[in-house]
Amino acid sequence: MRRSLNVVLTFTLALVFAATANAAKYKEEAVSNGGDLKGTITYNGVIKTRTALPTKDKEVCGKPRKIPLVMLGDGGAVQDAVVYLKDVESGKAWPDMQRPVINNIACIFEPHVQVARRGKVDILNSDPVLHNTHGYYGKATAFNVALPFKDAKVTKILKRFGPVRTDCDAHGWMLGWVVVVPNPYFMQTGSDGNYSITDVPPGDYTLVVWQEQIGETETPVTIKAGATTEISIELGG
Amino acid sequence: MKKLLATASLVVAVGAVSLIALSLQPAGGKAGEVTTGRSLFDYSAATGNIEPASDGIPVTARLLEHGEWVFRGLCIGCHGVEGDGNGAVWELGEQYAGEHQLPRKPRDFTEAVYKLRSTPSGSLPTDADLFRSISRGLVLEQDMPAFKFLPERDRWAVIAYIKSFSDRWEEEAEWQEDPIEIGEPPMPDVAMVDAGEKVYELMQCEQCHGPGGKGDGPSAPGLEDDAGLPIVPRDFTDASQFVGSNEPQGVYQTFTTGLDGTPMPSYADFLDEEQRWQLVWYVISLRPEFDLETARNEMMAMQETKLARLQNQ
Numbered sequence: 001m002r003r004s005l006n007v008v009l010t011f012t013l014a015l016v017f018a019a020t021a022n023a024a025k026y027k028e029e030a031v032s033n034g035g036d037l038k039g040t041i042t043y044n045g046v047i048k049t050r051t052a053l054p055t056k057d058k059e060v061c062g063k064p065r066k067i068p069l070v071m072l073g074d075g076g077a078v079q080d081a082v083v084y085l086k087d088v089e090s091g092k093a094w095p096d097m098q099r100p101v102i103n104n105i106a107c108i109f110e111p112h113v114q115v116a117r118r119g120k121v122d123i124l125n126s127d128p129v130l131h132n133t134h135g136y137y138g139k140a141t142a143f144n145v146a147l148p149f150k151d152a153k154v155t156k157i158l159k160r161f162g163p164v165r166t167d168c169d170a171h172g173w174m175l176g177w178v179v180v181v182p183n184p185y186f187m188q189t190g191s192d193g194n195y196s197i198t199d200v201p202p203g204d205y206t207l208v209v210w211q212e213q214i215g216e217t218e219t220p221v222t223i224k225a226g227a228t229t230e231i232s233i234e235l236g237g
Numbered sequence: 238m239k240k241l242l243a244t245a246s247l248v249v250a251v252g253a254v255s256l257i258a259l260s261l262q263p264a265g266g267k268a269g270e271v272t273t274g275r276s277l278f279d280y281s282a283a284t285g286n287i288e289p290a291s292d293g294i295p296v297t298a299r300l301l302e303h304g305e306w307v308f309r310g311l312c313i314g315c316h317g318v319e320g321d322g323n324g325a326v327w328e329l330g331e332q333y334a335g336e337h338q339l340p341r342k343p344r345d346f347t348e349a350v351y352k353l354r355s356t357p358s359g360s361l362p363t364d365a366d367l368f369r370s371i372s373r374g375l376v377l378e379q380d381m382p383a384f385k386f387l388p389e390r391d392r393w394a395v396i397a398y399i400k401s402f403s404d405r406w407e408e409e410a411e412w413q414e415d416p417i418e419i420g421e422p423p424m425p426d427v428a429m430v431d432a433g434e435k436v437y438e439l440m441q442c443e444q445c446h447g448p449g450g451k452g453d454g455p456s457a458p459g460l461e462d463d464a465g466l467p468i469v470p471r472d473f474t475d476a477s478q479f480v481g482s483n484e485p486q487g488v489y490q491t492f493t494t495g496l497d498g499t500p501m502p503s504y505a506d507f508l509d510e511e512q513r514w515q516l517v518w519y520v521i522s523l524r525p526e527f528d529l530e531t532a533r534n535e536m537m538a539m540q541e542t543k544l545a546r547l548q549n550q
Contacts, residue, residue, distance in 0.1 A: 055455070056456070130441035130444050132500070132502035133502075134500065134502065135359070136463070139463050139465070140349075140350045140463055141350045141358075141359070141463055142359055143359030143497075143503075144495050144497060144499075144500070144501070145358055145503050145505075145506070146441075146502035146503065146504045146507065148441045148504070149439070149441075152507065154506045156358070157359065159359070159408070159409045159412040160405075160409070169460055169502070170456045171456075172459055
């Protein structure tokens, strides 16, 4: 009896998952009396590094070097943090976004961090050596494609939300990120660490700040109609 | 209650280990041992069908319940009650290391990343792909035993149950990519094998698999799978060590769709049909027991078997 209950539960859960997956779909509609959100992302903790240690293809990949996992501007401003609102069901239209490109150049993923919506991504090899671009959601492979020669290009689909880490099994130190956001309320910080998110329907949300070393930091926010809410975040960890 | 569960999973674990041990007995000689005059492809001792006879069974609560029963009876020893690959066989192997350690972490069904797929890299497998993996086993029954002896209903039921561990099946339904069709392999000849060697060089296969295909290329050291465990590129000279099918269609599928969860990427975008079969035959030609005449004879025999099966239907 318990076993069949379990199964019924599993079946029901599957249905609930299906329902939430649909509910998570963002709906575009006109926003009247929206509020704005802005602030600065800072950090003053320990900055870890990773080591690029080319063991082959040295003429293309360059010399061994250490690369910081947090890029800091003046006053501890964090560059390349991705700031976005979670759980927004409907709101402003998506901006025109070009299809994201992950370029393998000099054994570096260019850009190092970028934001995308769910959908297609182009992967390019600008180096005259074999690369393979291996994407992951967490530890799970999202895709893995060979780029055996210069100008090789593959198009893949980013099917789920969240940060996608890319590496290259042929050059193990390579690292890049594509953060797949669920709605158009997002911004990637520049060297000033500032972000600004506009035209948000009034309400309570979760503000997510993603940074490659620190991961995701969540902060509750309340957006008021026609007002600008200022929230600056000092990342911990 | 906890103790009872632990005892139960140990019993299942022991059962699963004996099952693996049983299925490890190949048709002749020890696993991995190369004997001349043996088939280029058939190393398996178990009997049963690998290809499904139907497209599947509609998923009902009753089928799922049956799937859970099959799963708890045969699968949890390695894959764990939660389907996350942390079964007792895996955990005990970790504890004792050495001879009891499984070569790879059992598949984590909560992540739903699968090596053997007819679909492009990053896509979920088809139900028929899962059916073949369960039936054939992986790496000729050393990682995962063959369950082709099970009634088909048991296999479809456990597939439905395995899929209930991950919401990827629901979330990605709208993005699901079509399978890559694999046709009949052409009869190999010298020109085809030679052309395949050029494809092998052009695709830079030797970076991982080495110039002679022994898995000893410059990028081989330090490779890891999704579980963060060391993994070595396939040694093409040992036909008993291929993941999934070591037949021409199996080799074709591996480099075309990639082995998701491992460093092996997809080459779908860079090879046309002709080049793919050239590469297939070059890779197979690296087996020490390979000669063109044997290969052609086996292909002929396979085609006849297939034809006979079609005529019987």
